[in-house]
Amino acid sequence: MADVFDRVKNIIVERLDVDESKVTEAASFKDDLEADSLDVVELVMELEDEFDMEISDEEAEKINTVGDAVNYINSTQ
Amino acid sequence: MLNGKAALVTGASRGIGKAIALELAKQGANVVVNYAGSKDKAEAVVDEIKQLGQEAVAVQANVSSADEVKALIKETIDQFGSVDILVNNAGITRDNLLMRMKEEEFDDVIETNLKGVYNCIKGVTRQMMKQRAGKIINVASIVGVTGNPGQTNYVAAKAGVIGMTKSVAKELATRHINVNAVAPGFIATDMTDELSDEAKQQMYDLIPLGRLGDPEDVAKVVRFLASSDADYLTGQTLHVDGGMVM
Numbered sequence A: 001m002a003d004v005f006d007r008v009k010n011i012i013v014e015r016l017d018v019d020e021s022k023v024t025e026a027a028s029f030k031d032d033l034e035a036d037s038l039d040v041v042e043l044v045m046e047l048e049d050e051f052d053m054e055i056s057d058e059e060a061e062k063i064n065t066v067g068d069a070v071n072y073i074n075s076t077q
Numbered sequence B: 001m002l003n004g005k006a007a008l009v010t011g012a013s014r015g016i017g018k019a020i021a022l023e024l025a026k027q028g029a030n031v032v033v034n035y036a037g038s039k040d041k042a043e044a045v046v047d048e049i050k051q052l053g054q055e056a057v058a059v060q061a062n063v064s065s066a067d068e069v070k071a072l073i074k075e076t077i078d079q080f081g082s083v084d085i086l087v088n089n090a091g092i093t094r095d096n097l098l099m100r101m102k103e104e105e106f107d108d109v110i111e112t113n114l115k116g117v118y119n120c121i122k123g124v125t126r127q128m129m130k131q132r133a134g135k136i137i138n139v140a141s142i143v144g145v146t147g148n149p150g151q152t153n154y155v156a157a158k159a160g161v162i163g164m165t166k167s168v169a170k171e172l173a174t175r176h177i178n179v180n181a182v183a184p185g186f187i188a189t190d191m192t193d194e195l196s197d198e199a200k201q202q203m204y205d206l207i208p209l210g211r212l213g214d215p216e217d218v219a220k221v222v223r224f225l226a227s228s229d230a231d232y233l234t235g236q237t238l239h240v241d242g243g244m245v246m
């Protein structure tokens, strides 16, 4: 199975319709990937489905960059 | 018109909610008939819908409880695979003059009529966002627009619902979720049966169309809002009141 970063990246590329090369660990969803706040909510929903987990609203609010999402998922696996 | 759509109607055991559940079913929707305590009445509505050839199930849940609403929505999705239409109809009155109104009377009405709507909308949003489609219809009241003595709690809740309708409509518009409200006037149900004859006569005198509304009058407008005919409407509150408030 692809590692967490790749799986997260695939979802982002598909959902936000951005170029793969832009999706780095440091990339901010809102500033670099042109996501609005509703897009981020949806991304978190998809991550929950992909990784079969629940991300609480408090945790979700801390996810601003691709790296934040990957680290959070890694910390729970 | 609504063939195969999955509809959840809160407070559908009696009155306006019952009429809405039946009207949606007549148009081909499958319906979850939510109720608080009237199990037998809810089961009777389910039977009527089944006779129309649609699927239906009665599910008990108090809309003011976030946990019970979560279970209600899960049940809806388990039964029908989606939630295409949510009608927030459940509501109560605890009328009293402001000077006499107990905190409990205020809280009960806000919890059911306002927080209940928030709970249910929040609960279906995930599914509707995924579907990139959904119709949410809130049953407010004309007094939420005009105010009404003796109903401070109820009016606050209903005006709140009208405001919530607008906010959520704006938040979810890009996901093709339409959020509208109906504001019924004076409709003949158990709720209005409780009013004194004097209060009824007063109301009656204010209705240009010269009659009380039937639950079906409201149900037909809800059916329109639930259909693709209303795809270009969102954030609106339609007055279904015989012309009382223009």
Ligand SMILES: NC(=O)c1ccc[n+]([C@@H]2O[C@H](COP(=O)([O-])OP(=O)(O)OC[C@H]3O[C@@H](n4cnc5c(N)ncnc54)[C@H](OP(=O)(O)O)[C@@H]3O)[C@@H](O)[C@H]2O)c1
Pocket: B010, B011, B012, B013, B014, B015, B016, B017, B034, B035, B036, B037, B038, B039, B041, B061, B062, B063, B064, B088, B089, B090, B091, B092, B112, B139, B140, B141, B142, B183, B184, B185, B186, B187, B188, B189, B190, B191, B192
């Ligand atoms: N009648 C009018 O003139 C009028 C005018 C304007 C607006 N409205 C609004 O229209 C809606 C329906 O009114 P109605 O006249 O049909 O009322 P109704 O005949 O008293 O019926 C109320 C319905 O809501 C359900 N309910 C009450 N509390 C609930 C809770 N906590 N959780 C889940 N369900 C609950 C009841 O279930 P149970 O049977 O199990 O108790 C019942 O099905 C309400 O929102 C009301 O404010 C009515």
